[in-house]
Amino acid sequence: AQSVAQPEDQVNVAEGNPLTVKCTYSVSGNPYLFWYVQYPNRGLQFLLKYITGDNLVKGSYGFEAEFNKSQTSFHLKKPSALVSDSALYFCAVRDTGTGGGNKLTFGTGTQLKVEL
Amino acid sequence: KAGVTQTPRYLIKTRGQQVTLSCSPISGHRSVSWYQQTPGQGLQFLFEYFSETQRNKGNFPGRFSGRQFSNSRSEMNVSTLELGDSALYLCASSLEGSRGDTQYFGPGTRLTVL
Numbered sequence: 001a002q003s004v005a006q007p008e009d010q011v012n013v014a015e016g017n018p019l020t021v022k023c024t025y026s027v028s029g030n031p032y033l034f035w036y037v038q039y040p041n042r043g044l045q046f047l048l049k050y051i052t053g054d055n056l057v058k059g060s061y062g063f064e065a066e067f068n069k070s071q072t073s074f075h076l077k078k079p080s081a082l083v084s085d086s087a088l089y090f091c092a093v094r095d096t097g098t099g100g101g102n103k104l105t106f107g108t109g110t111q112l113k114v115e116l
Numbered sequence: 117k118a119g120v121t122q123t124p125r126y127l128i129k130t131r132g133q134q135v136t137l138s139c140s141p142i143s144g145h146r147s148v149s150w151y152q153q154t155p156g157q158g159l160q161f162l163f164e165y166f167s168e169t170q171r172n173k174g175n176f177p178g179r180f181s182g183r184q185f186s187n188s189r190s191e192m193n194v195s196t197l198e199l200g201d202s203a204l205y206l207c208a209s210s211l212e213g214s215r216g217d218t219q220y221f222g223p224g225t226r227l228t229v230l
Contacts (some may be wrong), residue, residue: 043221051216102213106159
């Protein structure tokens with residue numbers, strides 16, 4: 001079965017500094033990886049995904065993620081953090097089982113806090 | 117294009133009651149998935165519907181059920197509510213539900229069971 005790990009419950013960063021939110025995965029076969037962000041009392045908002053191709057994926061709001069197959073990682077990054085980036089971030093992997101289907105397996109989430 | 121909508125946004129029920137939650141997907145999207153989010157268990161997949169058929173199911177008891185209508189709108193039902201069913205229920209839609217599709221989430225329905 002596939003799984004996703006987000007080793008940090010919380011990441012603190014100063015505004016203007018680069019940020020990284022870590023994610024590692026375990027799947028059989030090729031991974032389909034996603035990042036979502038959740039603001040308080042809201043649903044999940046899609047940031048970016050890796051399906052195939054370039055290892056550096058660019059997404060919404062200046063976020064990007066680097067896929068590393070050898071390290072089974074898909075870390076989320078942003079060159080310059082904003083206070084408004086403070087939110088809960090989830091990494092997810094698409095189920096690789098038979099029968100197609102749309103099941104996402106999520107990590108436990110990382111709370112990002114950007115301070116002035 | 118309007119996003120995924122869920123109704124109601126908030127619900128308060130008592131143990132033993134049943135509840136029905138509704139989800140309207142993005143126009144043109146045919147796959148609808150449901151997730152439960154709790155502080156203890158995180159985000160867990162409930163089930164997915166495509167073309168009015170349940171295509172995938174998570175590890176939840178039979179009290180949790182769903183359906184999809186011909187216009188792709190979906191409902192989920194929880195019968196005999198338990199305190200542990202208190203959660204944020206999220207609906208997500210995607211075009212075809214293929215592996216590369218992006219799932220777009222609604223704002224969720226916050227269910228509180230007293």
